[in-house]
Amino acid sequence: MKFQPRVKGIMLVIIGSMLWGVSGTVAQYLFQKKGFSPEWLVVIRLLVSGITLLLYAFAKGNQDIWKVWKFKHSRLNLIFFSVIGMLGVQYTYFAAIKYGNAATATILQYLSPVIITCYLAIRTKKVPSLQEIVAIGLAMVGTFFIITKGNIHSISISKLALFWGISSAFAAAYYTLQPRTLLAKWGSTLVVGWGMLIGGLAFSFIHQPWNFTGEWSINSIFAVIFVVLFGTLIAFHCYLESLKYIQPTETSILSSVEPLSAAFLSVLWLHVPLGMLQWLGTVCIIVTVIILSFAKNKTKDNLYL
Template identity: 85%
Template sequence: MKFQSRIKGIMLVIIGAMLWGISGTVAQYLFQKKDFSPEWLVAIRLLASGLILLLYAFIKGNQDIWTIWRSKHTILNLILFSIIGMLGVQYSYFAAIKYGNAATATILQYLSPVLVTCYLAICTKKVPNSQEITAIILAMLGTFFIITKGNIYSISISKLALFWGISSAFAAAFYTLQPRSLLAKCGSTVVVGWGMLIGGIAFSFIHQPWDFTGKWSITSIFAVIFVVLFGTLIAFYCYLESLKYIQPTEASVLSSVEPLSAAFLSVLWLHIPLGMPQWLGTACIIFTVAILSCTKNKESIVEF
């Protein structure tokens, strides 16, 4: 793969992860300050983003949004991606925050690079190379320092927080690996759009979108708009689009800039100072990006 394509893929996943980190902080504001329900926010963000993305693809006219429904195999993959991947990673992460806190939820979710690497190693019957192992270790270490300030004993995990956090890691790994054949056939706009809409419809049977609790204000309205448009629509699109240019392992590890963006937003918005452990974590993640940027690209080995 050409160098320019790799850089494009790396930039896409970094942008998507940064928007995730920022929207996570915004969502936390809605939960804690405005008493919004995580279930309502998940349903609304999936339904609204899915409809907007499919409408965009339809109006643009360069993709047939119905092609994905013309094959039984494609339909099955789409449903699996929508329920286990899209809805799974959305709800499990917010549920982990609800029953625990953002720190534990983020740390547990970032077990997904390890799961992705192990899966690929099993598929290829090859041990990950030294660069991949180094990058994964640095990403995990950086995430740990940023979220915990270097003190593992400051993390308290309830049974439900642990369950949903581990579930989030598996959902994120599935989300990274499973849709590659769908993306090759139908394009990221159609795949993400249908994934969000189907996931939102499925979740609506569990929690109706009109079942709302919370406090509306100008700031909460803008917060919801940001979560739907930037933290969901654009972020997920960028992440899946990046899989056309870089490996799933690389995308999963590079997405660890999510806690980095959340940390910087905490400094700028909440005026929380960063200590030495957080800056050490920042350095680790920057080195992760540098290592993966220089890693030779390998052909995709995953087919679903």
């Protein structure tokens, strides 16, 4: 069946975002049901995905994959992006899942556009527009509902889950803003491939790939394959391909499928209890992303892997 380009783009971004959301829930299954550690899954995911993306870039033959290392400025930017951005966003996200659940971890990570908006307002010394102020207010209300269930005297998720979830949002904001010049010069496949590989190699000094804890089974093997193959490589490819057919603003809005898919699957499969106010908080944060997608100061598209 042959689809119109616009329909194809919409389908690709929805598939990619859903795979990201589902992979978070699969990771939760590995952490909480099979005893896997976030550290092991992060280092394996980064190394395997990084090597695969670089091999893909090399096989395409469009550019020399080593050329990025010949320029000092690119080298430094790439190392910072790899360790602080790529490794940072991967580890904080998986840690938030381990100590909480995939739904709240994904939703809290989606606060990153708010952080970016506040950062740009400070940097440019411009007061946020009314549109952006409304979005920030919605994000604060949504976060309040998610972490308290509407009760100001209690927190419904663990302090570690909240800490790693907010940290993931800051890491995702850095991940979005820092590599813009790298992406413009070298392309996303090459930058993300090197970012994953370097991040994985750096993290290997902290947690070696062969240092494994957990229960191997047919289900856990398929779960690891899903996180690495479908939740990283295929999701990344679908997301990037969608940009050829639809506008970045539309891609950003449609990627809101990610927290919804993580939330629904967490409830249906892992029986994570989400109350009415937490669902309302989820909607508030998704609406925030949609509003900021149309804001004047919106940065280039965000890539969540």
